[in-house]
Amino acid sequence: MTGPPPKVRVPLLVAELPTLDRLAPYLERIDRSRWYSNFGPLVQELEQRLAASFQRGGRRAPTVVTVGNGTVGIELALRALDLPPNAPVLVPALTFVATANAVLSAGLRPVVWDVDPDSWLLTPESADEAAAEFPIRAVVPVATYGCPQDTQGWTRFHARTGIPVVIDAAAGFGNQTDCGPTCSIFSLHATKPLAAGEGGFVVTRDAKLARAVRQLSNFGINLTDPKSAPIGAVTMIGTNGKMSEYHAAVGLASLDAWPENSVRRRALYQSYTESIRAIPGLRTTWQQAPDDCVRSVCCLLLDSARRRNRVESMLDSLGIGTRRWYLPLLDRHPAFAHMAHRPTPVAYDLAERLLGIPFHLNLDAASRAEVVAGLTAVA
Ligand SMILES: *Cc1c(COP(=O)(O)O)cnc(C)c1O
Numbered sequence: 001m002t003g004p005p006p007k008v009r010v011p012l013l014v015a016e017l018p019t020l021d022r023l024a025p026y027l028e029r030i031d032r033s034r035w036y037s038n039f040g041p042l043v044q045e046l047e048q049r050l051a052a053s054f055q056r057g058g059r060r061a062p063t064v065v066t067v068g069n070g071t072v073g074i075e076l077a078l079r080a081l082d083l084p085p086n087a088p089v090l091v092p093a094l095t096f097v098a099t100a101n102a103v104l105s106a107g108l109r110p111v112v113w114d115v116d117p118d119s120w121l122l123t124p125e126s127a128d129e130a131a132a133e134f135p136i137r138a139v140v141p142v143a144t145y146g147c148p149q150d151t152q153g154w155t156r157f158h159a160r161t162g163i164p165v166v167i168d169a170a171a172g173f174g175n176q177t178d179c180g181p182t183c184s185i186f187s188l189h190a191t192k193p194l195a196a197g198e199g200g201f202v203v204t205r206d207a208k209l210a211r212a213v214r215q216l217s218n219f220g221i222n223l224t225d226p227k228s229a230p231i232g233a234v235t236m237i238g239t240n241g242k243m244s245e246y247h248a249a250v251g252l253a254s255l256d257a258w259p260e261n262s263v264r265r266r267a268l269y270q271s272y273t274e275s276i277r278a279i280p281g282l283r284t285t286w287q288q289a290p291d292d293c294v295r296s297v298c299c300l301l302l303d304s305a306r307r308r309n310r311v312e313s314m315l316d317s318l319g320i321g322t323r324r325w326y327l328p329l330l331d332r333h334p335a336f337a338h339m340a341h342r343p344t345p346v347a348y349d350l351a352e353r354l355l356g357i358p359f360h361l362n363l364d365a366a367s368r369a370e371v372v373a374g375l376t377a378v379a
Contacts, residue, residue: 007319008319008320008321009318009319009320009370010318010319010320010321010358010363010367010370010371011321011358011360012321012322012323012356012357012358012359012360013191013297013321013323013358013359013360014360014361014362014363015190015191015195015360016195016261016360016361016362017190017195017196017197017250017254018250018253018254018256018257022253022256022257023249023250023253026042026248026249026250026252026253027246027249029041029042029249030042030245030246030249033245035245036244036245036246037242037243037244037245038218038242039214039218039242040245040248041245042245042248042249042252043066043242043243043245043248045248045252046064046066046201046243046248046251046252046255047063047064047065047066047201048064049252049255050064050066050201050203050255051063051064051203053255054177054178054179054203056177056178062179062203062204062205063203063204063205063207063210064201064202064203065201065202065204065210065213065214065217066199066200066201066242066243066248066251067185067199067200067201067202067213067217067241067242067243068198068199068200068217068240068241068242068243068247069187069188069189069198069199069200069241070098070168070170070185070186070187070188070189070200071098071101071102071105071187071200072102072200072217072239072241073185073186073187073200073201073202073213073241074098074099074102074103074106074140074166074168074185075101075102075103075105075106075239075241076106076202076213076216076217076238076239076241077166077182077183077185077202077204077209077213078102078103078106078108078138078140078166079106079107079212079216079236079237079238080209080212080213080216081137081138081164081166081182081209083108083137083138084137085107085108086107086108086109087108087109087137087138088108088109088110088111088134088135088136088137088340089103089108089109089110089111089136089137089138089139089140090110090111090113090122090127090130090131090134090136090138090139090140091103091110091111091112091113091122091140091142091330092112092113092114092115092121092122092141092142092144092330092347093112093113093114093115093329093330093331093341093344093347093348094115094120094142094144094326094329094330094347094350094351095142095144095168095326095330096142096170096326097330097333097336098168098170099140099142099168099330100330100333100336100339102140102168103140108137108138109339109340110330110336110339110340111130111134111136111339111340111341112329112330112331112339112340112341112342112344113126113127113130113341113342113344114126114342114343114344114345114346114347115144115344115346115347115350116346117346117349117350118287118288119144119147119287119288119289120144120145120147120287120288120350121141121142121143121144121147121149121150122139122141122142123141123150123153124141124150124153124154124156124157125153127139127141127157127163128157128161130342131161131163133342134340136163137163137164138163138164138165138166139154139157139163139164139165139166140166140167140168141154141165141167141168142167142168142169142170143167143168143169143170143171143172143175143176143184144287144326145171145287145295145296145297145299145325145326146169146170146171146172146173146175146192146193146293146294146295146296146297147172147175147287147289147290147293148169148172148175148176148177148289148290148293149167149169149172149176149180151167151176151178151179151180151181154167154180154181155180155181157181158180158181158182159181164181164182165180165181165182166182166183166184166185167179167180167182167183167184167185168184168185169184169185169186170185170186170187170189170192170200171187171192171193171296171297172184172186173186173192173193173194173294174193174194174258174262174294175289175290175293175294179203179204179205182204182206182209183202183203183204183206183209183213184202184203184204185200185201185202185203186200186201186203187199187200188200188201188247188250188251188254191296192296193261193262193265193294193295193296194251194254194255194258195250195254196243196247196248196250196251196254197247197250198247199243199247199248199250199251200243201243211224212236215235215236215238216236216238216239216241217238217239217240217241217242218238218240218241218242219234219238219239219240220234220235220236220237220238221233221234221235221238222234222235261361262294264361265294265295265361266292266293266294266295268359268361268363269295269298269359272298272359272363272368272371273286273298275368275372276300276371276372276375279372279375279376279379280379281379282375282376282378282379283302283303283307284300284301284302284303285301285303286299286300286301287299287301295359297325297356297359298356298357298358298359299325299354299355299356299357300354300355300356300357301350301353301354302353302354302355303353304352304353305352305353307353307378308352308353308354308355310378311355311374311375311378312324312355314374314375314377314378315357315371315374315375318370318373318374320357320358320370320371320374321358322355322356322357322358323355323356324351324354324355324356325354325356326354327351327354328351329344329347329348329351331344357371357375358371
């Protein structure tokens with residue numbers, strides 16, 4: 001992040017990562033161990049602490065495998081499934097471009113599908129429809145804007161179809177609390193609620209999948225199974241997708257601050273959106289999600305494309321940052337234009353009316369008041 005250009009008075013997003021005092025104890029451990037990458041002690045500790053955060057009830061905790069970023073995590077999870085080249089993989093039309101990049105980098109073929117009008121998610125029910133039309137070999141549902149996917153629904157989908165479900169939960173830490181039938185991938189990018197600058201992790205209850213992702217993240221070199229091939233031999237085509245000890249240090253310090261920061265994020269989102277909902281005449285709808293969702297962004301759905309565009313230019317003229325998060329839709333990007341898709345009327349309609357407004361932990365009361373004043377002016 002290089003900081004906002006000077007004319008923006010209320011920036012859209014200001015990342016908040018651990019400061020030196022919180023980082024220092026972890027960095028000192030790196031100085032002492034002189035272990036800098038390749039599955040070092042901080043990476044191992046981060047994986048264990050993250051895994052414990054997914055433990056619910058009597059079930060054992062899943063396995064966490066850290067990776068260099070969320071995109072490579074999705075790619076490696078898909079590679080680990082060992083699907084035939086160009087196998088069709090279902091993805092939602094409304095998502096960050098990385099979802100499609102990862103599918104294509106894994107040598108697979110994205111099939112773009114519509115999302116639910118209330119949750120803005122690709123649902124197990126719509127995946128059933130897609131599976132009836134395309135011979136899809138995997139689904140990559142997205143925790144859209146960090147809001148969680150229904151993993152019980154996906155577990156039933158997996159049970160009735162056998163199709164693996166690789167959940168792109170990049171911005172969903174704290175919300176996507178179960179990894180689903182196959183795996184979920186989270187990002188630790190600076191802009192996500194749990195941040196390490198860059199980084200990511202794959203969460204799964206499938207030990208074989210976890211081992212494959214770890215091996216793929218280290219060039220595909222066999223380090224664990226001397227019976228199947230010599231140690232040091234490349235037995236799968238991987239990449240360098242490992243997390244460094246420095247990134248793990250930041251991730252651990254972020255995890256220390258998570259209990260406090262997640263509470264702050266929830267409270268801020270609640271009071272901010274309440275004051276926006278109270279603006280007379282500004283007809284907004286909101287993504288349907290659990291009340292306790294920890295938000296990474298704040299997206300308004302205006303009542304028409306015309307109103308969205310007016311809100312956008314009004315806020316811009318006031319020096320208030322906005323972003324059409326996740327837009328244009330996947331199949332509108334030139335590099336993705338060849339991807340297979342069915343008409344996506346819901347996503348198309350959302351794309352015309354969505355707008356992200358400033359939201360982050362550093363958004364103070366004066367800035368929030370400026371946003372509300374700007375929105376009131378166009379209501
Ligand atoms: C941020 C994001 C990614 C990419 O994660 P990186 O760690 O930046 O590679 C993928 N998918 C979605 C939905 C995201 O929001």
